[in-house]
Amino acid sequence: MTGTDKKADFYIGDIPIHGRLILAPMDGLSDMVFRRITRQLGSAYSVSEFINTLDFMYSKVYQRKRLFFHEDERPFVAQILDNDPVRMAENAAYIQERFKPDMIDVNLGCPARTVSGRGAGCALMKSPELVKQIFEQVCKVVTIPVTAKIRLGWDDNSMNYMEIASIAVERGAKAVAMHARTKKMAFGKTVRWEHIATLKKAMPVPVIGNGEVRSVADAKRMFEETGCDAVMIGRAAKANPWIFSWRDREQVAVEEVFYLARYQLRQMLEVNPENAIMPFRKYLKAYLEPYNLPRDEMKTLLTAREPERLFALIDAVHERLIAEEN
Ligand SMILES: Cc1cc2nc3c(=O)[nH]c(=O)nc-3n(C[C@H](O)[C@H](O)[C@H](O)COP(=O)(O)O)c2cc1C
Structure with missing residues (x-):
């Protein structure tokens, strides 16, 4: 058009x-x-x-x-x-x-x-x-x-x-x-x-x-x-x-943040399977910052190297935050 x-x-x-x-x-x-x-x-x-x-x-x-x-x-x-x-x-x-x-x-x-x-x-x-x-x-x-x-x-x-x-x-x-x-x-x-x-x-x-x-x-x-x-x-x-x-950000539900994080990681892995995790960390850190995660937990997330492990860690944090909300 x-x-x-x-x-x-x-x-x-x-x-x-x-x-x-x-x-x-x-x-x-x-x-x-x-x-x-x-x-x-x-x-x-x-x-x-x-x-x-x-x-x-x-x-x-x-x-x-x-x-x-x-x-x-x-x-x-x-x-x-x-x-x-x-x-x-x-x-x-x-x-x-x-x-x-x-x-x-x-x-x-x-x-x-x-x-x-x-x-x-x-x-x-x-x-x-x-x-x-x-x-x-x-x-x-x-x-x-x-x-x-x-x-x-x-x-x-x-x-x-x-x-x-x-x-x-x-x-x-x-x-x-x-x-x-x-x-x-x-x-x-x-x-x-x-x-x-x-x-x-x-x-x-x-x-x-x-x-x-x-x-x-x-x-x-x-x-x-x-x-x-x-x-x-x-x-x-x-x-x-x-x-x-x-x-x-205050208007965005935890659910949406984690949905987006997983989606973005999957897409980045598809585009660049060899080098997705490192660049993804910048976003993940920014997405998670408002939740004030314990320092050790954040460090574990931001140093994970394997996609499966990172997805599992993201799921675990997500579940915990949802449980805390309820
Ligand atoms: C990490 C980073 C990379 C940037 N790279 C570019 C770039 O490639 N081209 C460009 O025109 N501006 C670049 N900028 C400037 C931004 O487009 C923008 O003008 C600047 O960040 C101010 O906007 P903001 O206050 O909303 O961040 C960059 C800024 C940052 C923080």
């Missing part, structure tokens, strides 16, 4: 978007299984973990795996990260042709030193001319919408999000997601949503607000305070993917 779909909440280019909460791309967390879970719970579309296009075309399998997605995740967005306009365009064209995502997102927000140190991620915000070339080149070679994910700027003295977003949009970007912190603010406590409101007022394309949305009330407040078209949620989703159904 394109163009005339009446039920869409908004459009990115000609792509109808259903829903206004979106799982943020998270390296090491937003894998296909977790993205599908959040999509089923209501996240409006899926964004890949960043694809470093420095050596993507010739790269190791793990980079390519980041572009595997399920049809039911569509719209699916492939996020690219680099600082070379020609290479980014070549890779964007290749990714569109080979993997058929619905959109390409350009990462201008990553604060990691290994990334910004080589001029990519948030460091791009210090080079408006380069941003111009990147969007010009990438938008020229792909036929799907291109979007930008930015921060406020590099630091308090260079909050140039308006300039960067305008450059991206003038060169063809169809939406801008903004994490309301500077690079220097990293993931600190301060978050400046008022700038999302400023950007929204000025942009002719959808603006997606991001940063420190931890609860349903936070999401509602971000909509109210900024007028943004959608809210992107990252870290809070790890312990509460139900947030995409507008539910806080």
Whole structure:
């Protein structure tokens, strides 16, 4: 469905978007299984973990795996990260042709030193001319919408999000997601949503607000305070993917949490039988944290290596918590 779909909440280019909460791309967390879970719970579309296009075309399998997605995740967005306009365009064209995502997102927000140190991620915000070339080149070679994910700027003295977003949009970007912190603010406590409101007022394309949305009330407040078209949620989703159904963790029954944990583990084992347990632990820890399990019990769960044993341990904790509830 394109163009005339009446039920869409908004459009990115000609792509109808259903829903206004979106799982943020998270390296090491937003894998296909977790993205599908959040999509089923209501996240409006899926964004890949960043694809470093420095050596993507010739790269190791793990980079390519980041572009595997399920049809039911569509719209699916492939996020690219680099600082070379020609290479980014070549890779964007290749990714569109080979993997058929619905959109390409350009990462201008990553604060990691290994990334910004080589001029990519948030460091791009210090080079408006380069941003111009990147969007010009990438938008020229792909036929799907291109979007930008930015921060406020590099630091308090260079909050140039308006300039960067305008450059991206003038060169063809169809939406801008903004994490309301500077690079220097990293993931600190301060978050400046008022700038999302400023950007929204000025942009002719959808603006997606991001940063420190931890609860349903936070999401509602971000909509109210900024007028943004959608809210992107990252870290809070790890312990509460139900947030995409507008539910806080306190509203989610023990039964549902354990059902989801088992389902996720089964899916992860199916996708990657050799290496599912380790990455699953991050979610399991987050799912179980609210129950304040005894430290030894948590440790046993988080060090189990065999799937059968882990399932059995999960069942045992589940049964105990249910018994305690009754
Ligand atoms: C572990 C982790 C990995 C991340 N990886 C990416 C990434 O690959 N691409 C990206 O654009 N942002 C990435 N981010 C940033 C998030 O998308 C988001 O902008 C940030 O976490 C702020 O949102 P939150 O406060 O809801 O977590 C990552 C964040 C975290 C915590």
